[in-house]
Amino acid sequence: xxxxxxxxxxxxxxxxxxxxxxxxxxxxxxxxxxxxxxxxxxxxxxxxxxxxxxxxxxxxxxxxxxxxxxxxxxxxxxxxxxxxxxxxxxxxxxxxxxxxxxxxxxxxxxxxxxxxxxxxxxxxxxxxxxxxxxxxxxxxxxxxxxxxxxxxxxxxxxxxxxxxxxxxxxxxxxxxxxxxxxxxxxxxxxxxxxxxxxxxxxxxxxxxxxxxxxxxxxxxxxxxxxxxxxxxxxxxxxxxxxxxxxxxxxxxxxxxxxxxxxxxxxxxxxxxxxxxxxxxxxxxxxxxxxxxxxxxxxxxxxxxxxxxxxxxxxxxxxxxxxxxxxxxxxxxxxxxxxxxxxxxxxxxxxxxxxxxxxxxxx
Amino acid sequence: xxxxxxxxxxxxxxxxxxxxxxxxxxxxxxxxxxxxxxxxxxxxxxxxxxxxxxxxxxxxxxxxxxxxxxxxxxxxxxxxxxxxxxxxxxxxxxxxxxxxxxxxxxxxxxxxxxxxxxxxxxxxxxxxxxxxxxxxxxxxxxxxxxxxxxxxxxxxxxxxxxxxxxxxxxxxxxxxxxxxxxxxxxxxxxxxxxxxxxxxxxxxxxxxxxxxxxxxxxxxxxxxxxxxxxxxxxxxxxxxxxxxxxxxxxxxxxxxxxxxxxxxxxxxxxxxxxxxxxxxxxxxxxxxxxxxxxxxxxxxxxxxxxxxxxxxxxxxxxxxxxxxxxxxxxxxxxxxxxxxxxxxxxxxxxxxxxx
Numbered sequence: 001x002x003x004x005x006x007x008x009x010x011x012x013x014x015x016x017x018x019x020x021x022x023x024x025x026x027x028x029x030x031x032x033x034x035x036x037x038x039x040x041x042x043x044x045x046x047x048x049x050x051x052x053x054x055x056x057x058x059x060x061x062x063x064x065x066x067x068x069x070x071x072x073x074x075x076x077x078x079x080x081x082x083x084x085x086x087x088x089x090x091x092x093x094x095x096x097x098x099x100x101x102x103x104x105x106x107x108x109x110x111x112x113x114x115x116x117x118x119x120x121x122x123x124x125x126x127x128x129x130x131x132x133x134x135x136x137x138x139x140x141x142x143x144x145x146x147x148x149x150x151x152x153x154x155x156x157x158x159x160x161x162x163x164x165x166x167x168x169x170x171x172x173x174x175x176x177x178x179x180x181x182x183x184x185x186x187x188x189x190x191x192x193x194x195x196x197x198x199x200x201x202x203x204x205x206x207x208x209x210x211x212x213x214x215x216x217x218x219x220x221x222x223x224x225x226x227x228x229x230x231x232x233x234x235x236x237x238x239x240x241x242x243x244x245x246x247x248x249x250x251x252x253x254x255x256x257x258x259x260x261x262x263x264x265x266x267x268x269x270x271x272x273x274x275x276x277x278x279x280x281x282x283x284x285x286x287x288x289x290x291x292x293x294x295x296x297x298x299x300x301x302x303x304x305x306x307x308x309x310x311x312x313x314x315x316x317x318x319x320x321x322x323x324x325x326x327x328x329x330x331x332x333x334x335x336x337x338x339x340x341x342x343x344x345x346x347x348x349x350x351x352x353x354x355x356x357x358x359x360x361x362x
Numbered sequence: 363x364x365x366x367x368x369x370x371x372x373x374x375x376x377x378x379x380x381x382x383x384x385x386x387x388x389x390x391x392x393x394x395x396x397x398x399x400x401x402x403x404x405x406x407x408x409x410x411x412x413x414x415x416x417x418x419x420x421x422x423x424x425x426x427x428x429x430x431x432x433x434x435x436x437x438x439x440x441x442x443x444x445x446x447x448x449x450x451x452x453x454x455x456x457x458x459x460x461x462x463x464x465x466x467x468x469x470x471x472x473x474x475x476x477x478x479x480x481x482x483x484x485x486x487x488x489x490x491x492x493x494x495x496x497x498x499x500x501x502x503x504x505x506x507x508x509x510x511x512x513x514x515x516x517x518x519x520x521x522x523x524x525x526x527x528x529x530x531x532x533x534x535x536x537x538x539x540x541x542x543x544x545x546x547x548x549x550x551x552x553x554x555x556x557x558x559x560x561x562x563x564x565x566x567x568x569x570x571x572x573x574x575x576x577x578x579x580x581x582x583x584x585x586x587x588x589x590x591x592x593x594x595x596x597x598x599x600x601x602x603x604x605x606x607x608x609x610x611x612x613x614x615x616x617x618x619x620x621x622x623x624x625x626x627x628x629x630x631x632x633x634x635x636x637x638x639x640x641x642x643x644x645x646x647x648x649x650x651x652x653x654x655x656x657x658x659x660x661x662x663x664x665x666x667x668x669x670x671x672x673x674x675x676x677x678x679x680x681x682x683x684x685x686x687x688x689x690x691x692x693x694x695x696x697x698x699x700x701x702x703x704x705x706x707x708x709x710x711x712x713x714x715x716x717x
Contacts, residue, residue, distance in 0.1 A: 201663050300540035302561045305584030311536055331543045
């Protein structure tokens with residue numbers, strides 16, 4: 001594999017406030033990498049710097065093996081979609097989509113342009129809007145036009161910043177499928193920024209978790225489940241996300257207030273922590289709700305038709321879980337639960353750093 | 363608390379029927395969610411129940427009493443809107459008790475009710491703060507506390523979560539579900555978001571084109587949609603819809619050579635004309651081994667589940683990938699997941715086979 005985009009030590013501050021605190025990120029050629037993180041994590045700044053639309057304070061950006069850190073945006077051969085991306089207001093939809101193909105970089109023949117515009121517009125279901133003024137479009141329609149503007153080209157790299165978040169669920173699903181389809185057909189390389197876990201795993205080959213201007217972990221989703229590098233990763237990944245319990249390392253075991261069982265420290269692999277407070281993180285799939293084990297109560301029930309999820313509260317914390325059986329408890333019911341053998345990770349309660357499983361997954 | 367009934371309710375805007383002959387009973391303490399695309403009449407119905415919108419014909423009954431001609435303030439309802447309007451210069455506590463103070467409720471009663479609401483809403487730490495200091499989700503919670511503190515007969519919620527950031531929205535969905543059951547107040551909730559409706563509702567009222575399409579529990583509407591519209595509106599990924607053509611011994615899938623034999627079809631299904639099969643992706647399984655061999659286009663994940671897509675004619679269908687590893691597979695239709703719709707009217711035509 002070769003790196004299409006390689007970012008090293010990228011830093012950026014706005015008015016003294018650090019947005020990027022040393023981003024290291026590699027997008028391999030022909031992959032879709034999702035950049036997953038909450039609002040304000042640094043996703044947009046990372047994409048803007050990659051496109052050359054902001055100048056980083058420090059760090060290097062290589063695109064297709066070339067150092068483009070100081071290069072003009074127009075020389076980078078990337079295609080960008082931002083949420084609320086501005087369309088050219090004096091042009092109609094057709095000319096907006098065709099704009100880049102007519103530029104000096106591409107200069108495609110007009111019949112080729114017409115063919116590609118029509119095909120892209122079809123994909124995004126805006127074929128009927130081609131002669132409309134962009135000012136007359138709804139928000140969802142404008143967003144689709146701006147996606148079409150990007151997809152009509154075949155750049156080295158697509159930079160997509162929450163391109164689907166303004167659209168309704170059905171359209172979002174369809175467009176995700178279309179993006180995957182385009183990716184499969186043309187082997188495109190995409191960096192796809194989103195705060196939506198479902199959106200990220202539905203589209204991406206690999207995921208990079210970003211928070212507070214830093215990349216916390218990059219990998220395939222299975223690798224992230226097997227060894228989440230930070231408590232924040234646990235909070236951002238999974239559906240529902242990771243459950244956390246207050247716990248304490250004492251006498252070679254992990255004690256959780258109110259729990260009957262003490263978890264032997266050995267189940268957590270090599271642990272880089274001394275006796276004291278820890279945070280016990282467990283994927284909901286690794287907690288069995290049943291007749292025996294620790295005690296909790298049902299805080300709320302989320303019926304989803306084909307399945308039900310519950311929030312279970314106990315003294316040391318709470319967790320949410322999709323139930324496997326057909327029996328759905330009621331709000332306020334007492335329930336028992338237990339962790340599956342070997343399940344659970346220990347995190348530093350202050351820094352969030354992973355303390356268990358040093359040297360690999362258990 | 364109250365039982366709410368709508369009887370033959372119609373609302374006309376000029377010649378346009380915004381609400382067309384709607385009948386519904388909302389039971390005491392029930393959580394009913396109106397769901398439908400924009401313009402379907404759900405918000406108009408809610409506003410009519412609140413008294414903010416006049417009715418053209420039909421009755422709105424609270425506990426058997428007609429309220430059509432009562433002003434909003436006479437109906438003992440509380441309403442929360444998409445955009446929260448708290449008094450920015452008042453503390454959270456002052457905001458919450460405002461409706462009681464305005465009504466001249468004795469100070470001791472106000473204190474008691476504030477305690478009650480604060481306990482349920484777990485707002486104890488925020489009481490002295492001001493609205494600007496709270497995140498949007500928490501502000502919506504305060505608006506809700508203010509709405510319920512005077513114990514209204516009916517709580518009306520108009521898209522209360524849609525202006526909240528997606529990250530807080532799921533949190534608030536859990537909170538809302540918990541709070542409504544804790545309070546036990548009759549609740550009518552309007553949304554266009556099927557996930558909210560599925561999560562929160564005791565029953566969903568699905569509307570389209572000013573009429574009710576289906577009234578049912580979330581699981582029922584998911585598994586037994588009344589029409590193609592209901593099938594497509596609810597569920598993610600969407601229900602697959604495949605046109606079937608009767609052939610000797612079974613039904614053929616579109617213009618392919620794949621035939622669902624009588625043995626694979628529910629025994630109750632008798633059809634002479636073309637039908638549409640609706641099948642949830644979870645009931646369309648890609649397995650290793652015997653089944654209908656079709657070419658898989660793509661595989662992807664939703665949560666920890668793996669899905670796949672394949673094409674039949676122009677239709678792109680989705681199913682769940684149950685193969686143990688990569689490699690070729692074949693497609694199985696789960697009998698208990700089959701829904702049949704009239705190809706012309708879109709209405710459900712056959713009962714599901716027993717699972």
